[in-house]
Amino acid sequence: MTSAITALRSLLFVPGNQPNMMEKAMALRPDAFIPDLEDSVPDDEKTNAREVTAAHIASLAAGGTKVIPRVNSMDTGIMEKDLAALVGPDIFGVSIGKIYTADDIQKISSILSDLERKAGLQDGHVRLVPWIETAMAVSHAYEVSAASPRIIAVAFGAEDYTNDMGIERTEGEQETVYARSAIGVAARAAGVLALDTPFFSFRDPDGLRSNAQDAKKFGFKGKFAIHPAQIDIINETFSPSQAEVEHAQRVIAAFEEAERIGRGSTSLDGKVVDVPVVKRAQALLELAEAMQNIAGPGN
Secondary structure (H helix, E strand, C coil), X not given: CHHXXXXXXXXXXXXXXXXXXXXXXXXXXXXXXXXXXXXXXXXXXXXXXXXXXXXXHHHHHCCCCEECCEECCHHHCCHHHHHHHHCCCCCCEEEECCCCCHHHHHHHHHXXXXXXXXXXXXXXXXXXXXXXXXXXXXXXXXXXXXXXXXXXXXXXXXXXXXXXXXXXXXXXXXHHHHHHHHHHHHHHHHCCXXXXXXXXXXXXHHHHHHHHHHHHHCCCCEEEECCHHHHHHHHHHCCCCHHHHHHHHHHHHHHHHHHHCCCCCEEEXXXXXXXXXXXXXXXXXXXHHHHHHHCCCCC
């Protein structure tokens, strides 16, 4: 599965029109940088953000961290200008908000194919991370997630989702339970990662940890960060802990011993160990190994 190949636990937003913040970000090591040309940039700064981001992409990518700019959505009329300025060998992919249906993905993929051809890149070089953040998008979550082999992950945007629904986003986020569930299941069915919405209270580490742990229970594999201080907590939450690794090893060892004496299940610490439990343990160990191989220094 994608989750065992690509580590996208922490994805750090960097305002696309702030060169000083771009330069400071280069010392950080999230799993991905998200230079943002969309929500964090005022309308009269869009052109500047495009130029500043294009000028810093190579430097951001030089340390080995994936660069996935978030461009303006299709309905703004400037998405194609953003893509034309940014598509090149140094970006891992692009993130695009306000995706409603699979047709949107097909249109974007066609534009990317043309730009890749002009840049001398292989077709499909640029991955996609579409944002599912409206009622319509949630209702089409699987179709969007499976719409193109370019899609490496889908992102949940809680602010836009609650705005579209006409409801308040509360601290406990009970109002996002259905959307998170639908997106987690859809992403898994499509074989891509589910990435969770940012947590805006960046001075509340305990709140972030709890919020990220909740997202993990819905099948999310990573989370967007709006502040460098959030990176370590997010990485820790979405990585197997040493205790989890050791327990998984014990599960597999117990099952192998049961198989050796001709049994199809056993128990460990008072709980049944059968094939699904063993598969989950094996998947966790594979993920832990992938994290060690992919994550750079500081992760």
